[in-house]
Amino acid sequence: MCFCSVNQERKVTLLYNKFDYQGLLISERKTTKKTNIIAMIRLSRPKQWIKNIFVFLALLSSGDIIELSHIVNSCIGFVLFCFISSSVYILNDLIDINADKIHPIKKFRPLASGAVSKVQALVLLIILCSISLILSFLFNYNLAVVIFIYFILNILYTIKLKKIVIVDIMVISTGFLLRVISGYVVIQEEISLWILLCTFFLTMFLGLNKRKQEIHTLNSDAKEHRKILNEYSEELINQILPVVASCAIIFYSFYTFQVSKNIWMMLTIPSVIYGMLRYQYLSLKSNVGENPEIVLVNDVPFIVNFILLVFIAITIKFI
The missing domain is CATH 1.20.120 (Four Helix Bundle (Hemerythrin (Met), subunit A))
Structure with a gap:
C-alpha cells in the first residue's frame, strides 16, 4: 500500500512538473514573441515620424486651412510618408549595422543589438515600402512619384552620397523638401518657392x-x-x-x-x-x-x- 502510494505520488509530481515546464515554455515563447514585436516597432522608428509634419506645411500656408478634404488628404500623405521613411530607416540600419555596433547610443538599436534579425528587418522593409508605394499610387499619382523619388534618393544617400561632405546634409534637406512638396501635391496648391x-x-x-x-x-x-x-x-x-x-x-x-x-x-x-x-x-x-x-x-x-x-x-x- 505504502509502495503504491509513493509511486502514485511520484507520477503526480512528474506529471505536474511536466505541465509546469510546458507552461513555462509557452510563457517564454509569448514573452519572446512580444519582445520581438516591440523590437520590430522600434526598428521602424515611430519617434522619427514627427519629422513628417513637414507634410502639413502646405496646409498651413494654404488659404483653405480648414477645408476638410485638404486636412484628410494631408493626413493620408503624412501616414504614407511615415511608412516610406520607416523603410528608409530600416535600410540605413541594415547597411550601417557594423558601424552602429560601436556607437555608444546606436548600439542599442534593434538590429545592432541583435533583437531583430536581418531577415526580419528586410521583410519589414519590403512590406512598409510596398504599402507606401502602392497606396500612394492608388491615392494620388503625383504623390507616388514624390515618394518614389524620396526612396531612390535615400538609397543613393545610404550607398554613396552620405560619404560626400556637405552633399550629405544637402541630400537630407532635399528629403524634407520632398515632404513639403508632397503636402502641396495632395491638396493641389501652388508650391511656394520661398x-x-x-x-x-x-x-x-x-x-x-x-x-x-x-x-x-x-x-x-x-x-x-x-x-x-x-x-x-x-x-x-x-x-x-x-x-x-x-x-x-x-x-x-x-x-x-x-x-x-x-x-x-x-x-x-x-x-x-x-x-x-x-x-x-x-x-x-x-x-x-x-x-x-x-x-x-x-x-x-x-x-x-x-x-x-x-x-x-x-x-x-x-x-
Missing part, C-alpha cells in the same frame, strides 16, 4: 547640428563610426551654421511679405526665430543635436512656441 528655400536651409541647420553632436559624442571614435565625420569639424560647422540659419529666417520672412495672402503673417517671424535659437541653445546646453525629435516632444518652451506659431498662423488666416 517655403521650399526656408525648409531647405532650416533642415540644413538641423542636419549640421546633428553632425556637430555626433563629433562631440564619438570623440576620437568618430572616424571609425562614420568616415564622413573625418571631413567635418566643430569649427567648420560653427562657421556654416550662422549662414544657413540666416538664410532660413530671411526666406521665411520673404514668404510672409510677398507670398502669403495676409501681411499679418509677419507676426509669426519672432516665433520662427525663437524656435531656431531655442534649438541651438538646447543643442549646446543639453546635447540634443543628434536627436532633434527629442526637442520637439520634450522641451516645454519649444512646444509652447510651436503651438503659439500654429495658433497665430491659423488665426491670421481668418482675418
